[in-house]
Amino acid sequence: MKTMIPFLCSLSGAAICLWQAPACAAPSLAVSQGEESALPVLYDSTDLIQGLIATELPGDKGWHPAVVNAEDKLPAFTDGAGILASGLTGLLNDFPGAGLPAKRIQYALAAPADIGEIRVFTGNNGRDGRVFHTYTVRFSSDGGQTFTEPVYVQSHPSGTLNTPQINNWRVVLSQLTDTAGPLALQATHVEFDFYSVDNTGGQMRDPFDGLNPFTGTDDGLTAAFVSPLVWEIDVLAATRPPALSAVRVGNNLALSWVGPAQGAAIQSTASLSPPDWQDLNPQPAITSDGTTNTALVLIEAGQGYLRLRF
Ligand SMILES: [Ca+2]
Ligand SMILES: [Ca+2]
Ligand SMILES: [Ca+2]
Incomplete structure (x- = not known):
């Protein structure tokens, strides 16, 4: 049992x-x-x-x-x-x-x-x-x-x-x-x-x-x-959340995803054990080519994690 x-x-x-x-x-x-x-x-x-x-x-x-x-x-x-x-x-x-x-x-x-x-x-x-x-x-x-x-x-x-x-x-x-x-x-x-x-x-x-x-x-x-x-x-x-990809562009990380941009926010946490997800403040601007959305996040010193929330 x-x-x-x-x-x-x-x-x-x-x-x-x-x-x-x-x-x-x-x-x-x-x-x-x-x-x-x-x-x-x-x-x-x-x-x-x-x-x-x-x-x-x-x-x-x-x-x-x-x-x-x-x-x-x-x-x-x-x-x-x-x-x-x-x-x-x-x-x-x-x-x-x-x-x-x-x-x-x-x-x-x-x-x-x-x-x-x-x-x-x-x-x-x-x-x-x-x-x-x-x-x-x-x-x-x-x-x-x-x-x-x-x-x-x-x-x-x-x-x-x-x-x-x-x-x-x-x-x-x-x-x-x-x-x-x-x-x-x-x-x-x-x-x-x-x-x-x-x-x-x-x-x-x-x-x-x-x-x-x-x-x-x-x-x-x-x-x-x-x-x-x-x-x-x-x-x-189940509806799968959009996959997030990241590319380094100078001192920034370009985060991009296919899907909606409305309501999207980038969050960060310094650690995953335990995580402390907080919205980036200010939020990076989101640009779109009609299909893919991109947000540029300034790379900071130290280790950290980013995610996209809606
Ligand atoms: Ca019974
Ligand atoms: Ca039926
Ligand atoms: Ca049915």
Whole structure:
């Protein structure tokens, strides 16, 4: 059993819990819910897994027997749309068994990519506990041979209620990012395990009886056995900061980069252990030839480090 470090943040008035393995940086979760119009973003149709059909992994529990349309199954996760006319889009199977995922899927990316954000949309026209979601995600950068430790995401704290009388949410969106940079570098494969979330009473609970091995805690509730409707999974590429190059020009260092100049500032620190980044004051003027921006920084005595911030 690995030691897990709890990481807590509070967003939109709801306490959201994330747990991370110590080797990871700092995953961060933002959750929003209500009507689709209340969400900060909707379904992306240009993300890294758009249009891809997942491979179902051993242990996958199929679909809720009510789901009969092919377009409500795997294609629904990546079609860039929300719930379809059937009202059953992405409905996972119930009763996967305590501690077991309902759906186990893997995406093979078209090309290795840095992953910046994962968005999961779940919902139900019935506005019940099926709007919640709990999943783990793992990344491979070696063609699916090895994977990172799973990141556990539970959209709402156990005990949260959603019924037509309480909260009345139709859709939930979670946005997983990492405060230190991309969630994964040069990922080739992404695996998700989706779990049950509810007890038929509209009450969020974790999928475990007793200790939750991801959180190291017991939420005091029996395992969820009612599964969500997964309307969309968006895996978004990380945006890479522009590369900075440096050339000596007389007593100056010419720093140049391709990209925006607006909001750019040069910072310096005398040491990297620990760094003490401060904006140069005054800031050097930035010139541009239309493509490349250049800032001339006077070379001073001693050792120092420079960086570009936006
Ligand atoms: Ca998509
Ligand atoms: Ca439990
Ligand atoms: Ca969809």
